[in-house]
Amino acid sequence: MATKKKDYYEVLGVARNAGADEVKKAYRRLAMKNHPDRNPGDAAAEARFKEASEAYEVLSDPEKRRNYDQYGHEGVKSSFGPGGFDFRRDFTHASDLQDILGSIFGESGGGIFEEFFGGGRRRSQSTGGARRGADLRFDLEIDFEEAVFGSEREITLPITKDCETCNGSGVKPGSRPETCKHCGGSGAVVSSSGFFQVRQACPVCAGQGSINRNPCRDCQGNGRVRTRTRLTLKIPEGVDTGSRLRLAGKGEPGSRGGPNGDLFVITHVRPHPVFKRQEEDLMCEQPVPLDIAMLGGEIQVPTVKGFAKLKVPAGTESGKIFRIRGKGIRDPHQRTVGDIHVRVHVEIPSKLSSKQKKLIRELSESMTESNYPRTETFRQYAQNFYERKEKMGQ
Ligand SMILES: [Zn+2]
Ligand SMILES: [Zn+2]
Incomplete structure (x- = not known):
């Protein structure tokens, strides 16, 4: 049963000339409304969510959008493999998508700490099954020196984990939740008006399918408790602003024996008063005494590993850039070392005798x-x- 694919602009409800912001806003609205975590068991909502995500994936990428505008669905077909669009798998491109979802479902939306994929919210259909913990993102500000040489940092992460008292069930030990009579345990009710059937979360049990008459005191029936965890982070030599460190299994703890999520640390390097960085190269500006600039000579240039000598030829003028090879930053992946570029300024002597x-x-x-x-x-x-x-x- 091959149904015709809907137009991406129609899916998001935006005009064909809609700007990037408008596309993002439209997607955000649809994603919030139809996200599976908010509509447990609602296949139609999930389909709408996937549809909107797929549309956004294309329309938010200038190149894909151009292809789509020109050739329609055929133009962008290849990007969604045989299984169709999978927003959880398509991890690398979708960083923007993560940001959006992170701020929708994040614990502290847009703050220094946010939660993305992996389902931050508890699935309502808590049948006792194991669930993987959410991946966490931590934005870490570091000094220039720490980025260049690498360092160790203690960080504190707010995390949510299974309540130990009730093992994550939310039910007081020794009692059991009652099956909701209103929805018969399905968590959803269907009402119809005219042609339309509307499937909604059961209002009595809030979509849970059961009613917890004896909530666990330690977690107020949530099954999860918020806590803090400290961990020591090894920052490798040569990281830059935007570098992403993945710490497997250091994200949110899994639920009911499920595996832990991962922790992603994004580094932000504070600017340095002397050095500016361009990938593995360093730039710095340095004064040169007038007599050395005229006669030639040697000056000391600061590098990240102590001073280096630089020969200044006779007749050097302001603005000239010298390169010292191998005195830049070590690339964390390539194991190559960048250069340092020194732009000199001839200093005119003052206070003459x-x-x-x-x-x-x-x-x-x-x-x-x-x-x-x-x-x-x-x-x-x-x-x-x-x-x-x-x-x-x-
Ligand atoms: Zn508990
Ligand atoms: Zn119910």
Whole structure:
């Protein structure tokens, strides 16, 4: 039964010329409304959720959107393998998607800490089955030095885990939840109006299928308790802003014996007063004394591993960039080391003594046009301009 695929713009309810923001907003609204965690057991909602996610996956990606606009569904077919779109599997591209879902379902929406995939909310149909814990994201701000050399950090994560008293059931030990009579334990009720059948979460048991008459005191019947866990994080050498460290099994603990989620640590590197970073290369600006710039000589350049010597040739001007190879940052994956780029600024001496002034005057008197070729060229341009102007009788 092959049904015709719906137009992605129609799915999201946006115009064909809708901007990125509008597309995002429309998707967010639909995802919130139809997310499986909010509509347990509602296959239609899940289908709508998948449909919206697929549409968003295409329309939020400029290239895919272009292909879709030009060739329709055929143009973007290949990106969704034989199993169709799977937002949980398509992990790498969907970082934006994660952000959106993270802020919808996150524990502290948009804060430093948020929860994404893996289902942050408890499934309502708690049949006692094991469930994998949610993946957690932790944004960590680190100093430039820590990023360059690597370091160890103690972090505290707020996590949610099964209540130990009731083993995650939410029911006081020794008692059992009652099957909800209103929905017969299914958690959903179907009402019909005219042609339409509307399937809703059972209002009596809030979609749980059962009623907990004796909630566990330690978790107030939630089955989960919020707690904090400390862990030591090894930051590898060479990480940058946006680097993502994955700590398998360090995310939210699984429920009822299910496996733990993973922890993703995203690093944010604070800016450094001297060094700017461009991938594995470092940039820095450095003054050079006037006499060294004129006569040539050696200066000390700061690198992340102590000073390095830099030979400055005679006649070096402000703005010139020198490269010192292998004094940059070690790439954490490639094991290669970047360079350092030094842009020099000639420093003009101030506070001259009368003896120094006298020497400079002597120097000045000895200077000829050939010492300042550019000044001379410029002077000639200007002169030609006025001469020509005169000839034209202006
Ligand atoms: Zn409990
Ligand atoms: Zn019910």
